[in-house]
Amino acid sequence: MFKKKDVTLIIAVLILAGLIAAFLRIYSGETGETVRIMIDGNEYGSYPLGEDSVIEIGNAFGYNRIVIENGEVFMQEADCPDQYCVEHKAISKTNETIVCLPHKLVVELHVQNREDDFDSIAQ
Amino acid sequence: MAKKVAYSAILVALAMIFSYVEVLIPFHFGIPGIKLGLANLVVVIALYLLKPSQAFSISVVRIVLVAFLFGSMPSMIYSLAGGVLSFTVMLLLKKSKGFSMMGISIAGGVSHNVGQLLVAAIVVENMSVFYYMPVLLVAGLITGMLIGIVAKKVCRHLRVAID
Structure with missing residues (x-):
């Protein structure tokens, strides 16, 4: 059923998936501090994750x-056709995102003090 | 010529029905946007039984017609990106020899997901969608394998019927 090259291909895909997953895990994954909402590639607004609010x-x-809510952010309602963003679980880490593709909207999490460090160096 | 057109038309119709029926099959990974890719079954078979150009037009015509009937403009762009990329990869691998139908189908499933993710990254102008990459790679692998198994079985019988 499988030829040699097929098996190589399967192993290559699995290794690639594993590497990307490991990279994403190491690269980021700390608890976010700021919720940033991007629309069509531009920043719409930033909100503290520590304060409960509705946007x-x-x-x-x-x-x-x-x-x-409670240090987590989620999409409660959207009038997009697919509703994937609403079904997505609540996020709280910097490597997690909620994407509403039809509305070109992305909810991301960031850590504030990184940028503050940059500012203090610049001063 | 007439025979060629007839085969192409039947396969396009079959692929369209597959795209429609697919929604009814409960096949969920718990991740949004993952589908079995039944229509790819037709493309894989066409790649083996017909000329590459015919297989390509079957794939594109299917995507455009399905988008007009059940989808929307954005959904057509995603499907086309996935469809064209996966077709190109499958054709190249088939030409390079050494891969069985299984390998071709797996490569098609994986590259289809990669193509859609690339378009998604461009649309939202955000690289964070690549967070889904590992899951989509493995999903493409599994769906490609399932399609490969079926394609192999179907092709054996179809080859007899066509000749």
Whole structure:
């Protein structure tokens, strides 16, 4: 059923997947401090993860309601056709994102003090 | 010529039905956007039974028609990106010899997912969607394998019917 090259291909894909997964795990994964919302590649706004809040966005792409609660952020409601963003679990780490593709919206998490360090060096 | 057109038309129709029926099959990894890729079964078979150009047009015509019927403009762009990339990879591997239908189908499934993810990264202008890459690679591997098993079995019978 399998030829030699098939097996090589399968192993190569598995190794690649493993490497990317390991890289993502090492590279980031600390608890985020700031919730940043990007729309169509531009920053829409930043919100502290520590404070509970509800962010409602209504624009030409559509409607999204993002909720920050107990140190986690999730998409509570969206009028996009696929609803993948609403089904996505709540996120709290810097390597996690919630993407609402039809509305070109990305919810990311960042750590604040990194940027502060840069500022203090610049001063 | 007429025979060629007839085969192409039947396969396009079959691929369209597969795209439609696929929604009804419960096959979930718990990750959004992962599908079995039943329509790819038709493309893999066409690649083996017909000319590459015919197989390619079957794949593209299927995607465009399905998008017009059930999908939308954005969904067509994702499908086309995945479809064209996976077709190119499958054709190259088939030409390079040494891969069985299984390997070709796996390469197709994996590259289809990679293509869609690339377009998604461009659309949201954000690299963070690559977080899904490992899962999508493995998912493409599994779905490609399943499609490969079926394609192999079907092809054996179809070859007899066509000749």
